[in-house]
Amino acid sequence: MKRSQFWDHTILVLGALFMLVPVVYALMTSSHDAVSIYKEGLQLSPGGHFVDTYKQVLTEAGGFTKSVTGLTMLWNSLVLGLGFAFGKIIISMLAAYAIVYFRFPLGTFFFWIIFSTLLLPLEVRILPSYEIVQGLGMANTYSGLIIPLIASATGTFYFRQFFKSVPDELVEAARIDGAGPLKFFIDILVPLSKTMIAAIFIIMFVFGWNQYLWPTLITTDESLFTLVRGMKQILQVWIGAQIPDTNQAMALAVLAMLPPVLIVVIFQSWFVKGLVESEK
Amino acid sequence: MKRVQFSHPLMPYMLLLPQLAIVGVFFLWPAAEAIRASFYLEDPFGFGSTFVGLDNFKDVVSASEYSRTAWFTLIFSAAVTFFSLSIALLLAVKADNVIKGASTYRTLLMWVYAIAPPVAGLVGVMLFDQHIGPLNDLAHALGWNMQIGVNYFDTAFAMTVIAVWKQIPINFIFFLSGLQSVPKSVQEAAAVDCRSSSRRFWTVTFPLLAPTSFFLLIINITYALFDTFGIIDLVLKGEPGNNPVTLVYKVFLDGFRGNDLGGSSAQSVILMILVFALTVVQFRMIERRVHYS
Numbered sequence: 001m002k003r004s005q006f007w008d009h010t011i012l013v014l015g016a017l018f019m020l021v022p023v024v025y026a027l028m029t030s031s032h033d034a035v036s037i038y039k040e041g042l043q044l045s046p047g048g049h050f051v052d053t054y055k056q057v058l059t060e061a062g063g064f065t066k067s068v069t070g071l072t073m074l075w076n077s078l079v080l081g082l083g084f085a086f087g088k089i090i091i092s093m094l095a096a097y098a099i100v101y102f103r104f105p106l107g108t109f110f111f112w113i114i115f116s117t118l119l120l121p122l123e124v125r126i127l128p129s130y131e132i133v134q135g136l137g138m139a140n141t142y143s144g145l146i147i148p149l150i151a152s153a154t155g156t157f158y159f160r161q162f163f164k165s166v167p168d169e170l171v172e173a174a175r176i177d178g179a180g181p182l183k184f185f186i187d188i189l190v191p192l193s194k195t196m197i198a199a200i201f202i203i204m205f206v207f208g209w210n211q212y213l214w215p216t217l218i219t220t221d222e223s224l225f226t227l228v229r230g231m232k233q234i235l236q237v238w239i240g241a242q243i244p245d246t247n248q249a250m251a252l253a254v255l256a257m258l259p260p261v262l263i264v265v266i267f268q269s270w271f272v273k274g275l276v277e278s279e280k
Numbered sequence: 281m282k283r284v285q286f287s288h289p290l291m292p293y294m295l296l297l298p299q300l301a302i303v304g305v306f307f308l309w310p311a312a313e314a315i316r317a318s319f320y321l322e323d324p325f326g327f328g329s330t331f332v333g334l335d336n337f338k339d340v341v342s343a344s345e346y347s348r349t350a351w352f353t354l355i356f357s358a359a360v361t362f363f364s365l366s367i368a369l370l371l372a373v374k375a376d377n378v379i380k381g382a383s384t385y386r387t388l389l390m391w392v393y394a395i396a397p398p399v400a401g402l403v404g405v406m407l408f409d410q411h412i413g414p415l416n417d418l419a420h421a422l423g424w425n426m427q428i429g430v431n432y433f434d435t436a437f438a439m440t441v442i443a444v445w446k447q448i449p450i451n452f453i454f455f456l457s458g459l460q461s462v463p464k465s466v467q468e469a470a471a472v473d474c475r476s477s478s479r480r481f482w483t484v485t486f487p488l489l490a491p492t493s494f495f496l497l498i499i500n501i502t503y504a505l506f507d508t509f510g511i512i513d514l515v516l517k518g519e520p521g522n523n524p525v526t527l528v529y530k531v532f533l534d535g536f537r538g539n540d541l542g543g544s545s546a547q548s549v550i551l552m553i554l555v556f557a558l559t560v561v562q563f564r565m566i567e568r569r570v571h572y573s
Contacts, residue, residue: 008374009381015371016388019448023395025414026403041412091298098295103285110296117307119559123506123528124551127535127544128313129306136305148306156299171286181286210396212510217536231398231510235405235517246412253402260394265387272390275450276457 023257030054030251037246049247057251068222068230070252077209077226077256083146084208085201092155093193097185099156100163101171117153122214130217140221149214155200158274162196163189199274202267206260227256314552317545329542336546346530346547353526356440357504363444365493365500368451373481375452376459386456393449397507401514404442428515429523436524439515443508451496458492459485491565498562502555527551 025042032047057070098104099111122129129148138144166189174184190197215229225233234252238244264271318336320329340346375385392400407415408428419426428438462485470484505528512529520533528551535544 005378008377011374012371012378012385012389015367015374015448016385019389019392019445022400022403022407022445023392025407029406037412041417042406042414091302094295095299098292101286102292102295103287104292107292110300113308114296114299114303117303119556120307120311120552121502121506121555123509124531124548124555125307125310125314126532127541127548128310128317132310132313133306147302151302151306153299153303181288181291184286206394210394210399212396212398212513213532216513228396228398228510231396231402232513232518235402235514239517246406249402250406253399256399257395260396261391264394265391268387268390272453272457275453 023254026250026253030247030254032247034243034245034247038243042246053247053251054255057248057255068225070227070255072223073225073227073230073252074255076224077228077259079142080145080211080215080226081205081209081259083142084149084211085204087146087150088155088204088208089197089200091150092153093159093190093197095153095156096159096163097189100160101181101184114153114156117151118157122149122152126213126217129214133218139218140224142224144218145215145224146208148218149208149211155204158200159193159196161277162193166192195270196274196277198267199270199277202263202271203274206264209260227252231256311552314545314548317541318549320542322541332542336542337550340543340546340550349525349527349530352436352524353505356436356443356508356524356526357501359440360443360447360504360508361497361500363440364447365451365496367444368448369455369489369493371448372452372455372459373485375456389452390449392446393453395446396510397443397446398510398514400442400446401511404438404445404511405514405517408438429517429519432522432524435515439508439512439524442511442515443504446511447500447503451500454492454496455489458489462488494565495562498558498565502558505551505554 025044028043028046029037030053031050032043033049036047037043058074059069059071061067061069095114099107099114133139133144133148136144138147170188170192171184174188179187209226210228211226212228212231215226216232219225219229230252234249238246238249317329319331319333321332321335322329371389375382375389378385405428407413408426410416410427416426416428426434426437428434466484466488470480474480474483505526508526509528509532512526516523516525520529525533527547531544531547531551534540534547538544
């Protein structure tokens, strides 16, 4: 028993290191100066330029991007993550409520229309999506960045599953008490869904923050770049430089991963529950 | 559907309106447009387009580059799926086994879920870099003259390693929750009957994990096909040259760089059929799982 637990721990520690070491390299390298990284390679121990590097990438334009600071990109990422999560939750809760709690003509038809979006990811229809959104004058705007991403019905699907598990007796009781559909939704269903909303919010925030392909196409104006979208520009400048600012590139990568990682770690149990439950 | 439902003449439509409007404008319209464009040849200077039937499809499929890309996509998807699933399963079994530190291991093995593929790609490119990358040094120490971005195989190797690294956490989360839902009574009965823990795993636990594994299989194939875009884009540094690309990346290249609207749309439609088939399989799995549980 002891012996086998020892091997279990060994494998788990190796696994944890495999996941951790690349990010430790990124974090530690960002605390050194560009010249020493160029000479000695990526670093695994802390250096003395941590504050300088982050202050520079957050507040100074230039270097990696021509006109935009890390702080602006951080802000854009936040707008995308929050806007996407809020938009998706509101819209999909309303739609799921209609689908589960109402009987009306064309209900099944609308249900299938909405769920057909689960069949085709954005990647297979990027070119026409881009042209349509551009034609609507929504290129290089926050709404053009966020709204088309909400089209997929994942959120509606999650809420539909959850609403179906809410006991029917609640609706009966509400009706006997004279509560209409709107009152039932606001006073009973929304409070009941709190945990589910929190879990989905975390999943959606991470999903929105981490979007890459759509922002790459639709935002060409640097002032709208998110951190994740900026990764390729950062890499291209890095390749072109004589002595590349590896510390700054790594610092921006660390900034791009920090908020979603913190949220997932802090709200771990909600997040895991939401992820696993929603797939049932 | 609910046994008890509301009936109201207008409200359900009002509730559905925002979602339907977004789906209509940003999903149905572009999807229809992709299908339409796949049957037309667009004039490169924007002077209208002509109906060419299935010619775009024929051109796409007969191009040798396309079959090369398709083969690469197949092997890449198989490798990413196999390695990320098996490593995650091993770790989940061990994490389910240990008594001390189980929750710490869980956190340490799942947090990478939150890192975006292109961010993983950027860090990966640096780790594999020929001047400063420790993984490149390691390969050289083992006698492997690794050249990411130059050598076809080496580039594919780097993409696969980064894609697997990024995908382990989600598989781990699902496997662990699958393992934890195996009833204690079943485990104890098996422990009485069979002393070999590895035999117990393959004959009792693994079959019980089958629904989770099928579900994850589909998720992983979809991931390898689509979500690896950011990793590939970063590893190629925007210059595909002679390096491996996946089918989705080729849709992007031909559509946005090559300005080949018809060809790109035909490739989109081929991928649509593929995703459609995968999703139908996935839904049938979910239905089946609901029946048994």
